[in-house]
Amino acid sequence: MLYFIYDNTFEGLLTCVFDAFNRREFPQKIVRTDTALPLFTEPFRVITDTDKSERVLNALKKKISHSAVRMLFVDFLSELEGIETVIFRYIQKAVTAKTSIEMNFADADVLELSKIYRKVMREEERVRQFVRFQKTADNIYFAVIEPVYNVLPLTGRFFKTRYADQQWIVYDAKRKYGLFYDLNTVETVCFDSLDISPAGNINPEKLDESELAFRILWKDYLKAVTIRERINLKLQRQYMPVRFWKYLTEKNGE
Amino acid sequence: MDTKIFDKLKILAEAAKFDVSCASSGTTRNNPGKGIGSTSGWGICHSFTEDGRCVSLLKIMLTNCCIYDCAYCANRRSNDIPRTTFSVSELVELTVEFYRRNYIEGLFLSSGIVRNADYTMERMVRVAKDLRTVHKYNGYIHLKSIPGTSRELIAEAGLYADRLSCNIEMPSEESLKLVAPDKNYQSIYTPMSYIQQGFLQGREDRQKYRHALRFAPAGQSTQMIIGASQDSDMKILNLSDALYRRPAMKRVYYSGYIPINTYDTRLPAIAAPPLVRENRLYQADWLMRFYHFKVNEIVNEAHPSLDLDIDPKLSWALRHPEMFPVNVNTADYEMILRVPGIGVKSAKLIVAARRYGRLTSGNLQKIGIVMKRARFFITCNELAANTVHETGPEYIRKALTDSVNPKKRKTNDRQLVIDFGE
Ligand code: SF4
Numbered sequence: 008m009l010y011f012i013y014d015n016t017f018e019g020l021l022t023c024v025f026d027a028f029n030r031r032e033f034p035q036k037i038v039r040t041d042t043a044l045p046l047f048t049e050p051f052r053v054i055t056d057t058d059k060s061e062r063v064l065n066a067l068k069k070k071i072s073h074s075a076v077r078m079l080f081v082d083f084l085s086e087l088e089g090i091e092t093v094i095f096r097y098i099q100k101a102v103t104a105k106t107s108i109e110m111n112f113a114d115a116d117v118l119e120l121s122k123i124y125r126k127v128m129r130e131e132e133r134v135r136q137f138v139r140f141q142k143t144a145d146n147i148y149f150a151v152i153e154p155v156y157n158v159l160p161l162t163g164r165f166f167k168t169r170y171a172d173q174q175w176i177v178y179d180a181k182r183k184y185g186l187f188y189d190l191n192t193v194e195t196v197c198f199d200s201l202d203i204s205p206a207g208n209i210n211p212e213k214l215d216e217s218e219l220a221f222r223i224l225w226k227d228y229l230k231a232v233t234i235r236e237r238i239n240l241k242l243q244r245q246y247m248p249v250r251f252w253k254y255l256t257e258k259n260g261e
Numbered sequence: 262m263d264t265k266i267f268d269k270l271k272i273l274a275e276a277a278k279f280d281v282s283c284a285s286s287g288t289t290r291n292n293p294g295k296g297i298g299s300t301s302g303w304g305i306c307h308s309f310t311e312d313g314r315c316v317s318l319l320k321i322m323l324t325n326c327c328i329y330d331c332a333y334c335a336n337r338r339s340n341d342i343p344r345t346t347f348s349v350s351e352l353v354e355l356t357v358e359f360y361r362r363n364y365i366e367g368l369f370l371s372s373g374i375v376r377n378a379d380y381t382m383e384r385m386v387r388v389a390k391d392l393r394t395v396h397k398y399n400g401y402i403h404l405k406s407i408p409g410t411s412r413e414l415i416a417e418a419g420l421y422a423d424r425l426s427c428n429i430e431m432p433s434e435e436s437l438k439l440v441a442p443d444k445n446y447q448s449i450y451t452p453m454s455y456i457q458q459g460f461l462q463g464r465e466d467r468q469k470y471r472h473a474l475r476f477a478p479a480g481q482s483t484q485m486i487i488g489a490s491q492d493s494d495m496k497i498l499n500l501s502d503a504l505y506r507r508p509a510m511k512r513v514y515y516s517g518y519i520p521i522n523t524y525d526t527r528l529p530a531i532a533a534p535p536l537v538r539e540n541r542l543y544q545a546d547w548l549m550r551f552y553h554f555k556v557n558e559i560v561n562e563a564h565p566s567l568d569l570d571i572d573p574k575l576s577w578a579l580r581h582p583e584m585f586p587v588n589v590n591t592a593d594y595e596m597i598l599r600v601p602g603i604g605v606k607s608a609k610l611i612v613a614a615r616r617y618g619r620l621t622s623g624n625l626q627k628i629g630i631v632m633k634r635a636r637f638f639i640t641c642n643e644l645a646a647n648t649v650h651e652t653g654p655e656y657i658r659k660a661l662t663d664s665v666n667p668k669k670r671k672t673n674d675r676q677l678v679i680d681f682g683e
Pocket residue numbers: 327328329330331334335336337338372373374
């Protein structure tokens with residue numbers, strides 16, 4: 008069994024494709040560096056090379072639309088087990104087919120990747136919905152969130168346009184990195200130690216003095232607009248999954 | 262911060278809560294300089310209240326003082342309730358601060374009427390103007406225009422607001438006059454026409470000059486109360502249909518009547534708001550806007566009321582067995598769209614996928630078609646077993662009646678998601 012081992016980056020995955028075609032050896036599976044390999048595998052360590060990944064991208068763009076190429080990147084961010092192998096098979100089919108395969112939903116891989124794409128984009132939307140910023144004393148708006156998929160890279164542009172005149176950080180507590188916007192560019196940041204409560208709250212002394220008042224106003228607002236004749240907690244949970252409540256200003260402590 | 266703001270917020274949010282239009286959709290406003298905010302396509306729901314409704318906008322009243330006495334309204338003059346008024350700067354600050362924390366997509370401002378329509382509207386416009394000009398705010402703004410507002414103020418409001426609305430309130434003028442003696446259709450339709458004219462003018466100007474000012478780019482919406490009068494679904498949907506023919510009209514909202522002023526005998530005594538009927542009306546509305554149904558296919562003299570047990574799409578299909586079964590491999594898009602169990606998304610997928618080869622029922626299931634419903638109405642070149650012709654409509658109606666599954670029936674579809682079980 009031939010296994011390709013790659014460094015868990017999208018460029019690395021594309022390099023796998025390049026190497027496979029180059030060596031005319033196609034792996035049964037593509038796995039991340041940290042995966043324990045089963046017995047009787049024949050591992051091949053792929054060295055990520057942006058020249059190679061660029062060439063694969065260019066070859067792909069000749070066969071499928073730009074949005075289909077982007078879909079593959081989005082699928083990759085799902086981090087689902089085995090996703091690399093499905094993406095690999097898709098690319099293999101795409102570059103060898105005469106016409107674009109992207110609309111062929113009767114093909115299991117095409118259908119599966121389009122479904123995963125929708126799920127990941129749904130999660131990305133949820134991040135845009137449920138991020139809550141707290142204003143700190145040094146004028147940075149800070150938010151913590153734990154999306155199921157690694158969607159932060161997809162949200163940077165949105166937050167940058169919307170909050171162009173304020174510094175902000177959106178922090179993924181599960182993957183331990185964040186996006187930081189310094190009024191010019193969005194960069195990836197990691198913190199050695201973060202002074203936040205389990206609910207993602209910053210130490211009150213380090214908050215802007217008006218922050219707590221606006222939190223209360225927001226909670227009061229939501230209570231006031233609830234129509235008591237129509238209480239429907241199930242529906243609320245369906246639209247606003249409980250897994251996000253931990254960091255929601257209005258649900259803290261529930 | 263003045264601590265009175267806490268009380269004001271509670272009172273004036275509570276006062277505004279029955280206005281259903283949460284949608285903040287239909288505009289794109291980038292953030293060209295470095296101001297705050299952007300608006301794009303469909304608005305985002307940021308939170309959901311315990312009644313399951315989407316919170317997208319800070320929906321609030323400028324004041325709950327009112328000189329009118331509408332029977333269905335909590336803020337009517339004759340009710341003895343605490344009254345309060347926001348200052349322009351308080352509202353502006355609340356909007357900006359909520360927005361910066363990603364609590365909301367924008368502001369939806371309405372108001373009780375103080376002194377007269379224009380006096381009130383002017384204050385509302387000032388809020389929008391300050392947000393746009395002083396704070397360089399590009400988030401969403403929806404202003405509700407007061408019945409009887411002048412052309413000048415509508416013209417100014419349109420410069421700052423994304424959407425304007427005038428509520429029609431009741432599905433017929435007779436019912437309106439009965440419960441809201443201070444209002445009439447003319448005072449509602451006149452500002453509605455001003456908005457439409459401004460919208461069309463703005464669109465034309467922008468075709469000529471790219472930098473021409475925009476006028477309420479998300480158009481206008483309106484709302485009516487359902488179940489507070491004798492008006493039939495046929496009457497209601499025909500009114501909606503006529504409203505949708507107006508070029509700037511984007512949404513008609515239906516609001517199931519909630520008995521607030523139970524002492525007022527002009528209103529029907531009901532135990533609970535007519536939620537199922539409201540949901541059916543939204544479904545019918547969607548059929549008109551996205552499924553290419555004509556209003557008289559949904560309701561007509563023979564069927565003036567929507568069926569409460571099954572959704573209007575299924576109801577139409579059962580009244581027209583002669584149109585089925587539909588062959589998904591050959592039928593045109595329009596007809597596939599009419600199959601119960603196939604939504605807009607699935608219909609598009611079917612049409613795209615069948616170019617690569619014949620679709621089987623296995624493919625259909627994977628694409629996301631609800632076979633439980635669709636199976637009675639389709640063939641895919643496989644053996645067509647048990648279509649509506651074999652079983653007869655009555656069997657299907659029983660099998661698919663929502664009340665068989667009481668849990669499903671409770672769902673509250675006030676928001677954008679209209680579930681046909683698809
Ligand atoms: S005019 Fe508006 S606020 Fe005043 S009573 Fe009528 S519905 Fe209520």
